[in-house]
Amino acid sequence: MEGGVDYLADERKKAEFDVQQMKIVWAGSHHTFEISDRISKLVANDPAFSKDERTMLPRKELFKNTLRKASYAWKRINDLHLSEEEASQLRFYVDEPAFTDLHWGMFIPAIKGQGTDEQQKKWLPLAYKMQIIGCYAQTELGHGSNVQGLETTATFDPQTDEFVIHSPTLTSSKWWPGGLGKVSTHGVVYARLITDGQEHGIHGFIVQLRRLEDHRPLPGIIIGDIGMKFGNGAYNTMDNGVLRFDHVRIPRDQMLMRVSQVTRDGKVVQSDVPRQLVYGTMVYVRQTIVQDASCALSRAVCIATRYSAVRRQFGSHNGGPETQVIDYKTQQSRLFPLLASAYAFRFVGEWLKWLYTDVTQRLQANDFSTLPEAHACTAGLKSLTTSVTADGIEECRKLCGGHGYLCTSGLPELFAVYVPACTYEGDNIVLMLQVARILMKTVSQLGSGKLPVGTMAYMGRIEHLLQYRCNVQKAEDWLNPAIVLEAFEARAARMSVSCAKKLSKFANPEEGFAELSADLVEAVVAHCQLIVVSKFIEKLQQDIPGKGVKQQLKVLCGVYYLFLLHKHQGDFLATSCVTPKQASLANDQLRVLYSQVRPNAIALVDAFNYTDHFLGSILGRYDGNVYPKLYEAAWKDPLNDSVVPDGYHQYIRPLLKQQRSAKL
Numbered sequence: 001m002e003g004g005v006d007y008l009a010d011e012r013k014k015a016e017f018d019v020q021q022m023k024i025v026w027a028g029s030h031h032t033f034e035i036s037d038r039i040s041k042l043v044a045n046d047p048a049f050s051k052d053e054r055t056m057l058p059r060k061e062l063f064k065n066t067l068r069k070a071s072y073a074w075k076r077i078n079d080l081h082l083s084e085e086e087a088s089q090l091r092f093y094v095d096e097p098a099f100t101d102l103h104w105g106m107f108i109p110a111i112k113g114q115g116t117d118e119q120q121k122k123w124l125p126l127a128y129k130m131q132i133i134g135c136y137a138q139t140e141l142g143h144g145s146n147v148q149g150l151e152t153t154a155t156f157d158p159q160t161d162e163f164v165i166h167s168p169t170l171t172s173s174k175w176w177p178g179g180l181g182k183v184s185t186h187g188v189v190y191a192r193l194i195t196d197g198q199e200h201g202i203h204g205f206i207v208q209l210r211r212l213e214d215h216r217p218l219p220g221i222i223i224g225d226i227g228m229k230f231g232n233g234a235y236n237t238m239d240n241g242v243l244r245f246d247h248v249r250i251p252r253d254q255m256l257m258r259v260s261q262v263t264r265d266g267k268v269v270q271s272d273v274p275r276q277l278v279y280g281t282m283v284y285v286r287q288t289i290v291q292d293a294s295c296a297l298s299r300a301v302c303i304a305t306r307y308s309a310v311r312r313q314f315g316s317h318n319g320g321p322e323t324q325v326i327d328y329k330t331q332q333s334r335l336f337p338l339l340a341s342a343y344a345f346r347f348v349g350e351w352l353k354w355l356y357t358d359v360t361q362r363l364q365a366n367d368f369s370t371l372p373e374a375h376a377c378t379a380g381l382k383s384l385t386t387s388v389t390a391d392g393i394e395e396c397r398k399l400c401g402g403h404g405y406l407c408t409s410g411l412p413e414l415f416a417v418y419v420p421a422c423t424y425e426g427d428n429i430v431l432m433l434q435v436a437r438i439l440m441k442t443v444s445q446l447g448s449g450k451l452p453v454g455t456m457a458y459m460g461r462i463e464h465l466l467q468y469r470c471n472v473q474k475a476e477d478w479l480n481p482a483i484v485l486e487a488f489e490a491r492a493a494r495m496s497v498s499c500a501k502k503l504s505k506f507a508n509p510e511e512g513f514a515e516l517s518a519d520l521v522e523a524v525v526a527h528c529q530l531i532v533v534s535k536f537i538e539k540l541q542q543d544i545p546g547k548g549v550k551q552q553l554k555v556l557c558g559v560y561y562l563f564l565l566h567k568h569q570g571d572f573l574a575t576s577c578v579t580p581k582q583a584s585l586a587n588d589q590l591r592v593l594y595s596q597v598r599p600n601a602i603a604l605v606d607a608f609n610y611t612d613h614f615l616g617s618i619l620g621r622y623d624g625n626v627y628p629k630l631y632e633a634a635w636k637d638p639l640n641d642s643v644v645p646d647g648y649h650q651y652i653r654p655l656l657k658q659q660r661s662a663k664l
C-alpha cells in the first residue's frame with residue numbers, strides 16, 4: 001500500500017484467490033511482472049514524472065513539460081542502462097503521449113519492416129541513439145483511410161539520381177502525424193512514386209525535415225502543429241503536425257526499397273515481397289493497439305470498481321451504513337462485463353502478439369502465406385477492442401456518478417486520450433470492412449476444396465454449423481466451453497453466409513458490398529467476438545498455478561461470453577442459434593456469475609498492479625481514501641488561489657451594484 005489507512009482492506013480480505021499469482025497471469029510471465037512492477041514504481045516515485053497539474057496547463061506549457069519528461073526519461077534509460085523492454089515499460093508508465101511513441105512505435109518499425117539491410121544499417125543506429133527523431137507521415141488533409149488516394153508525389157529525376165517530393169495541392173498536405181509538428185527531424189513520408197511519367201503506387205521515403213544544427217525546417221518545407229485537440233491535457237501533449245513540400249530533393253537510396261526498388265536508370269523492380277508489406281507498419285501498430293486496449297480498459301475498470309466499493313448510497317438500516325454501490329445488481333451488470341472484457345482483451349492481445357511474431361519470422365524467410373490472416377486479425381481485433389474500450393471508459397465514468405466527471409477522477413482525460421484509437425491506425429469501420437471482404441472471400445471459396453485456415457478455420461465446418469442446434473437445457477449448461485464455442489461459431493458463420501447469399505443477388509458485387517456494408521460490419525463483429533471468446537477459452541486450457549486463480553478466470557470468461565450472448569441475443573435468436581428459453585437461461589447463469597465476481601472484484605483489479613501514479617485518479621486510489629483527498633484537491637485548483645476571483649471588480653461587482661440600485 002502507498003501509505004495511510006486502507007479503506008478497502010475488508011474488500012481485500014474477501015478474495016478467494018491468490019492475487020500475486022493473478023498479477024503474474026495478467027503481466028504474462030514472472031519476467032514481465034518483475035519488470036513492469038519495478039519500472040512502474042521507479043516512475044511513480046520520481047517527482048519529475050508527476051502528472052498532477054497536467055489537465056490545468058496551457059498548451060505551450062503542457063507541451064514543454066512533455067519535452068522535459070521525454071528528455072528526462074531518455075536520461076534515466078541511459079543512466080540506468082535499461083534494456084529495450086525496460087525502456088519501453090518506462091515510456092509506458094510515464095503515461096504521456098509524446099513524439100517518442102511515434103519514433104519508437106512507427107518510424108523505427110517502418111524502416112525495419114520496409115527498408116533493405118543497407119538502409120537499416122544506415123538509419124537504425126542513428127534512430128536508436130535518438131541522433132535523429134522520426135515520425136510516420138502518411139495521412140493527408142484530404143485522405144487518411146484511402147491510402148491509395150494520397151496525393152504527395154515522389155518523382156524520380158534520373159539526371160540527379162534523386163526523388164523530388166512535392167505537395168501538389170492543399171489537400172496533399174500531410175496532416176496528423178504525431179511528433180511531426182514541432183519535434184521530428186525526419187519522417188517516413190508516404191507518396192506516389194512516379195518514374196518516367198508513370199505512376200507506381202504508394203511507397204515510403206525517408207525525408208529529412210529539419211536541420212540538425214538549429215531545428216529549422218529544410219528549404220522547401222513548411223511545417224507546424226495542427227492545433228488543440230479534444231480534452232484537457234490528454235492528447236495535446238502530442239504535436240500532431242502539418243507538412244508541405246515544395247519540390248524537396250532526396251537521394252534515391254532514401255526510398256524504402258524492400259518491396260520495390262528504383263534502379264539508377266529509373267526502372268521499378270518489384271521484389272517477390274507482396275506490395276501489401278508497404279502497409280506492414282500499420283499491421284504492427286494495430287497489434288500493439290489491441291494490447292493497449294486491455295491496459296486502458298483495465299485502468300478505467302480499476303478506478304470504477306474501487307470507487308464503487310467505497311461509495312455508499314441508500315439502504316441504511318437503523319442508522320447503519322448505507323449500501324456500497326457495487327452491491328447494486330445494475331452496477332454489477334454494467335461493471336463486471338467490462339472487468340471481464342479487460343481480461344479477455346489481455347489474453348487475445350497476448351495471442352495476437354504471438355501471431356504477429358510468427359508472421360514476422362515467416363516474412364523473413366519469404367513465407368507470406370499468413371499475411372492475410374495477420375491483416376484480418378489485427379484489423380478486426382483493433383476495431384473491436386478499441387470501440388469497446390472507448391465506450392467502456394465512458395461507462396466507467398458514469399459508474400462513478402458525479403465525481404467521475406471531475407478531472408481528478410482521471411476518467412475524462414483517459415477517455416480523451418483513448419478515444420482517437422477508434423480512428424487512428426485505421427478508422428474502425430473501414431477496418432471492419434476490410435475483414436468483411438476477407439470473410440466474404442472465404443465463404444465464396446467454401447466448396448472449392450480450399451480449406452479456410454487460422455481464425456477462419458471454423459468456416460470449414462460450415463455444413464455442420466448451418467445445421468447446428470444448441471442443446472442447452474439448464475442454466476449451468478452455459479458453463480460448458482464446447483457448447484459456448486459452437487453457439488458463437490454458428491452465429492458468426494450464419495451471419496456471414498446470410499450476407500454472402502444477399503451479395504450474390506447483386507449483378508455488381510461492389511454495389512452489393514456497399515449496400516450491405518452495415519450488415520457486413522455486424523457479421524465481422526460476430527466473427528471477432530468469436531476470436532476473443534475462443535482465445536479466452538484456450539487460455540483456460542493452460543496450466544495456471546495459484547490458489548483459485550483459474551477458477552476466477554473461468555468465472556470472468558463466463559461473464560464475458562454470456563454478457564455478449566445477452567447483449568447480442570437478437571443475432572443469436574435471428575440466426576436460430578439459440579431459442580428464447582436458452583437465451584433466458586444464459587442470462588440466469590450470468591447473474592449467478594456476477595455474484596461470484598462480487599467478493600473478488602477488488603482483488604481482481606488489484607491484480608493489474610497499477611500504481612496510484614499510473615492510475616492518476618483520486619477515485620481509484622489503492623487505499624480508497626477518496627473523500628478527504630477530493631476535498632484537498634479542490635483547494636489546489638488555481639481558481640481557488642484567491643477567495644475573490646479575478647474579474648470580480650470588472651464583471652460581478654457592477655452587476656450586483658446595478659441590481660441594488662434598481663431595487664432602491
Ligand SMILES: CCCCCCCCCCCCCC(=O)SCCNC(=O)CCNC(=O)[C@H](O)C(C)(C)COP(=O)(O)OP(=O)(O)OC[C@H]1O[C@@H](n2cnc3c(N)ncnc32)[C@H](O)[C@@H]1OP(=O)(O)O
Nearest residue numbers: 101105138144145146147148276279282288375424425426
Ligand atoms: C510499443 C510501442 C507502441 C506505440 C504505438 C504508437 C502509438 C500509437 C499512436 C497513434 C499513431 C497513429 C498513427 C496512424 O494513424 S498512421 C496512419 C494509419 N492509417 C491507416 O490505418 C489507413 C487505413 N487504410 C488502409 O489501411 C488501406 O487504405 C485499406 C486497407 C483500407 C485499403 O487499402 P487498399 O485500397 O490498398 O487495398 P484494398 O482494399 O484494395 O486491398 C488490397 C489487398 O491488400 C490487402 N491488405 C490491405 N491492407 C493490408 C495490410 N495492412 N496488410 C496486409 N494486407 C493488406 C487486402 O486484404 C487486399 O488483399 P487481396 O484481397 O487482394 O488478397
Ligand SMILES: Cc1cc2nc3c(=O)[nH]c(=O)nc-3n(C[C@H](O)[C@H](O)[C@H](O)COP(=O)(O)OP(=O)(O)OC[C@H]3O[C@@H](n4cnc5c(N)ncnc54)[C@H](O)[C@@H]3O)c2cc1C
Nearest residue numbers: 136137138139143144145176177178420423424425426429
Ligand atoms: C490522434 C491521432 C493521431 C494520428 N497520428 C497519425 C500519424 O502519426 N501518422 C499518420 O499518418 N496519421 C495519423 N493519424 C491519422 C489517422 O490515421 C486517420 O485519421 C485515420 O486513418 C482515419 O482516416 P480519416 O481521418 O481520413 O477518416 P475518414 O476516412 O475521412 O473517415 C470519416 C468517416 O467516413 C467513414 N468512411 C471512410 N471511408 C469509408 C468507407 N470506405 N466505407 C464506409 N465508411 C467510410 C469513416 O467510417 C468515418 O466515419 C492520426 C489521427 C489521430 C486522430
